Amino acid sequence: MISFKNDYSEGAHPQILEALLTSNVVQESGYGEDSYCQAAAEILRKKLGNNAVDIHFLAGGTQTNLIAIAAFLRPHEAAIAAHTGHIFVHETGAIEATGHKVLTAEVKDGKLTPAHVEEILNAHTDEHMVKPKLVYISNATEVGTIYTKKELRLLSEFCREKKLYLFMDGARLGSALCSAGNDLTLSELPDLVDAFYIGGTKNGALLGEALVLCNEELKQDFRYHMKQKGALLAKGRVLGIQFLELFRDNLYFDLATHANSMAYKLRDGLKEAGVSFLSESPSNQIFPIFANEVVQELKESYHFEIWGKVDERHTAIRLVTSWATKEEAVTAFVKDIRRILQPQ
Missing domain, CATH: 3.90.1150.10 (Aspartate Aminotransferase, domain 1)
Structure with missing residues (x-):
């Protein structure tokens, strides 16, 4: 058959497996404080052209979405997503289980626009309802479409005007950035979104996502949130090694x-x-x-x-x-x- x-049925690219094997008996610190995670984070900052971002390595997409959104929102705040969005359709109520409602807009092509978000904001007017605070988007989307630079900029400007966080699920970010017709670059993302992640699981890694925190408001105590929810891996080096190999060159x-x-x-x-x-x-x-x-x-x-x-x-x-x-x-x-x- x-x-x-x-795009995750196979294990990992041979270069990554070789790096894991070569480094196997090297003794390192735990919990993402090893030299591999530090080197991978530094390479990613160079690729992003931004030394101010915080980078955290997590095991998978649902875990990343769950921890990030739960950390970013206060108890009464909610996320906005497309009705096709992964956090709404395919994560078993993970976001809702943290006490945060996911508000959805009906979309044709998997992409949210300012008009979609504004409609939800207009429907949530006072303290008797949850307060929309975060806009969740995926790139590539769950139906394979991608955001253009213009679309993302318009959404970004609207979110900043309305004091909303803009969070991008990048489980298939590699595919989006390498797609025909794409005009976005990796280095432009920190200026357009408050947080995003670079998906490794669906692009050649054994497992792992690199979460990039761009907004200063979202950085404080994030490792506490990771630890509390079981994502601060003792052998965090396994994640760092993989992203080091993925971004050392152009892999x-x-x-x-x-x-x-x-x-x-x-x-x-x-x-x-x-x-x-x-x-x-x-x-x-x-x-x-x-x-x-x-x-x-x-x-x-x-x-x-x-x-x-x-x-x-x-x-x-x-x-x-x-x-x-x-x-x-x-x-x-x-x-x-x-x-x-x-x-x-």
Whole structure:
């Protein structure tokens, strides 16, 4: 079976595994105070062109979202997200479990705009309701779309005007930044958002996310929040080593570029076969629509996620490519689609 189910089915890039093995018996301090985490944070600050940001390494995306949002908000404050947002749909109520409500806006393309946020602000007017304080966005979004520089700047300016924190989920930030049509750079993000993270789990690392705190208000006591919620790893070096390898040269962006190129090859092949799509995604997630019987036939040879019904006879599926996706796997899928849809 070939899997297009997600971008974390494989382990880690060999360069990372080699670095973990080479450093295995080196004795280091714990809890992220080791030389590897310090070196990785320094490299990231150089890539960001910003020495003032705080950088913390955490194990996974849900953990990062949970700890960050819980730390940023006071008890009566709430987060705003798209109705497709990961914290609303796929994190088992993790944010709500900390006592913070997630307020959602219906969006067409996975992206929030100032108008979406303003509508929610206008509906929450006094102390009898939760107070919206944080805007959560994902880049790339859960439906594969990306924010342009203009879109992010407009949202950033609006949030600052309204005294809202802007927090970017970067689980697939590598794919977003390497996407066709992207005009954002990594170094521009600290000026546009209050906090964001650089996803390693879905871009070649064994595990790990690098959380970047840009706003001074959010930095104080953050390690206390990490420790209290079980995220201050005794062997934090494991995370630092991986980000050191990902950003020592250009590996992080090379891996994201490969994942995207495999998605484009897959998308173009399906378009040539007459397949339509649920969204126009420039990232490593694509959402083709097939007749229900075609989906059932594909399940015999491929793993993928059912995204949802389009109508009674058609279903959208999600295909995700990764740093390790082989071109032969893409070619095989396209060939099978042509065989199924265009029988001789």
